[in-house]
Amino acid sequence: xxxxxxxxxxxxAAYGQGLDPAALLRPPTDTWPTYNGDYSGRRxxxxxxxNRDNAASLTLAWAYQAHTVTIKxxxxxxxxxxxFTVPDNVWAIDARTGRQIWxxxxxxxGGDHIGHRGVAMYGDWLYFTTPDCxxxxxxxxxxxxxxxxxxxxxxxxxFSTMAPLVIRNHVITGVSGDVTDIPGFLDAxxxxxxxxxWRWYTRPSPGEPGAETWPKEGDAMSHGGGMTWMTGTYxxxxxxxxxxxxxxxxVLAGAGRLGENLYTCSIVALNPDSGKLVWSFQPSPHDVHDxxxxxxxxxxxxxxxxxxxxxxxxxxxxxYFFVLDRxxxxxxxxxxxxxxxxxxxxxxxxxxxxKPSKDPSPDGALVEPGSDGSTNWMSPSFDSLTGLFYVxxxxxxxxxxxxxxxxxxGWGGRDRNIWANSVLEAIDYQTGDIRWRHExxxxxxxxxxxxxxxxxxxxxxxxxxxxxxxALDGRTLWHAGAGGRTExxxxxxxxxxxxxxxxxxxxxxxxxxxxxxx
Amino acid sequence: MDRGQxxxxxxxxxxxxxxxxxxxxxxxxxxxxxxxxxxxxxxxPIIRSGRPDKGMPGFPLSDAxxxxxxxxxxxxxxxxxxxASVEGDYPLQKLLTGNAAAGKAFFEGAGGCTGxxxxxxxxxxxxxxxxxxxxxxxxxxxxxxxxxxxxxPPSGKHVTGTLVHIDEFxxxxxxxxxxxxxxxxxxxEAKVSDPLEAHRKLLYVYTDANIHDLFAYLEGLK
Numbered sequence: 001x002x003x004x005x006x007x008x009x010x011x012x013a014a015y016g017q018g019l020d021p022a023a024l025l026r027p028p029t030d031t032w033p034t035y036n037g038d039y040s041g042r043r044x045x046x047x048x049x050x051n052r053d054n055a056a057s058l059t060l061a062w063a064y065q066a067h068t069v070t071i072k073x074x075x076x077x078x079x080x081x082x083x084f085t086v087p088d089n090v091w092a093i094d095a096r097t098g099r100q101i102w103x104x105x106x107x108x109x110g111g112d113h114i115g116h117r118g119v120a121m122y123g124d125w126l127y128f129t130t131p132d133c134x135x136x137x138x139x140x141x142x143x144x145x146x147x148x149x150x151x152x153x154x155x156x157x158x159f160s161t162m163a164p165l166v167i168r169n170h171v172i173t174g175v176s177g178d179v180t181d182i183p184g185f186l187d188a189x190x191x192x193x194x195x196x197x198w199r200w201y202t203r204p205s206p207g208e209p210g211a212e213t214w215p216k217e218g219d220a221m222s223h224g225g226g227m228t229w230m231t232g233t234y235x236x237x238x239x240x241x242x243x244x245x246x247x248x249x250x251v252l253a254g255a256g257r258l259g260e261n262l263y264t265c266s267i268v269a270l271n272p273d274s275g276k277l278v279w280s281f282q283p284s285p286h287d288v289h290d291x292x293x294x295x296x297x298x299x300x301x302x303x304x305x306x307x308x309x310x311x312x313x314x315x316x317x318x319x320y321f322f323v324l325d326r327x328x329x330x331x332x333x334x335x336x337x338x339x340x341x342x343x344x345x346x347x348x349x350x351x352x353x354x355k356p357s358k359d360p361s362p363d364g365a366l367v368e369p370g371s372d373g374s375t376n377w378m379s380p381s382f383d384s385l386t387g388l389f390y391v392x393x394x395x396x397x398x399x400x401x402x403x404x405x406x407x408x409x410g411w412g413g414r415d416r417n418i419w420a421n422s423v424l425e426a427i428d429y430q431t432g433d434i435r436w437r438h439e440x441x442x443x444x445x446x447x448x449x450x451x452x453x454x455x456x457x458x459x460x461x462x463x464x465x466x467x468x469x470x471a472l473d474g475r476t477l478w479h480a481g482a483g484g485r486t487e488x489x490x491x492x493x494x495x496x497x498x499x500x501x502x503x504x505x506x507x508x509x510x511x512x513x514x515x516x517x518x
Numbered sequence: 519m520d521r522g523q524x525x526x527x528x529x530x531x532x533x534x535x536x537x538x539x540x541x542x543x544x545x546x547x548x549x550x551x552x553x554x555x556x557x558x559x560x561x562x563p564i565i566r567s568g569r570p571d572k573g574m575p576g577f578p579l580s581d582a583x584x585x586x587x588x589x590x591x592x593x594x595x596x597x598x599x600x601x602a603s604v605e606g607d608y609p610l611q612k613l614l615t616g617n618a619a620a621g622k623a624f625f626e627g628a629g630g631c632t633g634x635x636x637x638x639x640x641x642x643x644x645x646x647x648x649x650x651x652x653x654x655x656x657x658x659x660x661x662x663x664x665x666x667x668x669x670x671p672p673s674g675k676h677v678t679g680t681l682v683h684i685d686e687f688x689x690x691x692x693x694x695x696x697x698x699x700x701x702x703x704x705x706x707e708a709k710v711s712d713p714l715e716a717h718r719k720l721l722y723v724y725t726d727a728n729i730h731d732l733f734a735y736l737e738g739l740k
Binding site: 179180218223251339357361362363365368406408412414415419461462463465476 | 717
């Protein structure tokens with residue numbers, strides 16, 4: 001114990017108000033130091049001051065009006081300060097009061113401003129990706145920029161929206177591209193100098209294993225997409241980095257890229273020190289529906305049919321729930337978590353097999369889900385106390401059209417949304433059975449989920465209500481009409497003995513807590 | 519741009535493909551030089567000097583000709599960027615793959631469409647009312663139809679009106695005289711009648727052939 005106290009004091013001395021990467025190895029209590037709260041991606045807070053018996057009395061602690069576009073980022077909380085973003089903007093606000101400490105504005109030169117997920121932190125420094133595909137290091141003290149590097153060429157269609165992941169002295173950073181036929185990659189950047197340590201392209205090089213999943217002739221593989229949109233997860237014991245990879249390009253037109261198109265629409269395990277691929281699993285081989293596999297690859301250890309296993313689970317955009325052995329990527333379970341109409345079965349590797357009749361066609365094919373997916377980037381959550389995996393699921397029908405004639409470029413087609421509604425689902429990770437459902441209303445919900453040791457699940461419905469549900473059975477414990485749409489993911493921290501839960505609606509951050517008498 | 523296309527086909531198409539998507543030489547829509555180009559400032563020098571190391575000869579073209587070729591290439595890049603478009607001008611002939619007679623049979627039979635619609639009533643001339651792709655979308659799910667709702671408070675005196683909002687916590691309606699009312703869901707009975715329910719049920723039933731047949735039938739009702 002003495003040793004632990006000494007260590008914590010040494011870290012505090014070394015990093016001032018900043019964050020030592022070692023904090024990333026602890027459960028998120030007084031600190032929420034990374035996009036998902038910790039490396040596991042479980043979005044599970046061990047805090048239990050707010051619990052299923054008292055959640056009905058939650059009250060507003062403060063609100064911060066950012067006067068900007070919709071907040072889609074998850075704030076970090078480090079030493080009493082929250083750091084959150086929208087494209088081109090970072091704020092530091094007081095986690096006790098919601099008062100602004102500083103606001104940084106970046107001037108981007110072009111690029112896609114579709115959304116932003118948040119920052120990463122290492123020591124006294126923040127790492128912020130930009131619409132013109134740069135990575136900026138900011139001083140957490142005052143928001144001043146220290147360095148700014150280009151990750152990729154914005155004029156080719158690259159941009160970045162993701163919150164990087166810090167592993168020791170690696171800032172793992174991904175990129176996005178939505179239309180143009182460019183190759184995706186993952187970079188490890190030196191946190192001090194901004195120099196690149198390694199780059200892993202999400203496609204093999206000619207002659208490497210996996211290259212046989214692309215046409216031999218032409219440029220399909222070298223321009224095949226596979227973006228690294230979202231923050232990955234990490235297992236410190238195995239020293240494996242897990243990342244979900246985006247869809248192939250051209251997006252809806254597959255004729256020019258026959259084959260499985262590795263490592264698009266895959267979950268991959270990399271060595272974070274070398275960027276070398278260790279294993280991969282592909283939820284959507286040869287995707288033609290924009291169903292990337294960038295949803296959080298959630299890491300947990302649990303019993304699986306009687307044996308203690310190191311597991312990785314993903315509720316994927318294509319509507320299927322996957323459980324893998326994360327030591328080797330072997331599939332343990334594949335099961336749809338919502339109705340879908342595009343697959344004829346599951347192959348011997350655990351991958352759904354697409355029906356050719358549900359590929360986009362010039363006269364239209366009715367597919368469930370649509371390109372927006374049965375779920376998407378919003379965080380799922382795994383609660384080891386209930387043994388349930390929670391996902392924001394959508395029933396989306398969409399008509400898919402193939403427009404490409406000749407060699408396809410870009411999307412090569414599009415779908416038109418027909419109808420959608422949303423439901424929060426609690427999945428038994430051992431069977432894939434849905435233990436309970438909680439309807440969220442018409443349209444496509446995009447609010448993330450957090451569970452807590454208090455037995456409370458936080459999310460939002462499609463009608464502007466922030467909600468707290470009982471993680472055991474999905475019954476509603478509390479709600480608040482927030483007057484806007486929630487497009488970020490809940491997070492929680494404890495300060496001065498009080499637990500706060502922070503969620504956004506539109507451009508306002510709300511912090512909820514029990515009344516002060518608690 | 520048309521001038522540029524002609525020039526491109528003459529001088530470049532043999533290797534880069536007449537549509538610039540590549541053949542023996544690279545796809546230019548995906549080219550860094552083209553994507554950085556402004557009025558020929560990066561592609562011009564390459565066209566004039568060639569790339570001898572890669573077997574590309576130079577072409578002695580004028581500034582105006584280079585600008586025309588650059589304009590054509592930029593139009594090809596733009597077409598790729600806009601390739602996700604399936605808007606109102608989507609061509610009818612691509613959609614007309616179904617059998618109108620089978621569509622009529624589905625409309626009057628298995629589809630159950632005549633429960634609400636009639637080819638001589640509300641659907642008379644429907645094929646001329648909407649752009650083809652909009653008609654196909656609306657066959658599957660037409661927006662805009664309002665649900666009605668009857669709310670019964672504990673007092674027992676029910677109110678019927680047009681549904682304005684319903685979620686887990688609140689139900690709201692506009693009554694026949696135009697006034698808005700809302701109630702906590704927990705304190706009232708709310709019975710919603712949604713005219714589009716049959717459309718949602720069909721989404722789980724349709725084959726793609728049903729959809730294309732139905733479209734061919736309704737598109738023909740001019």
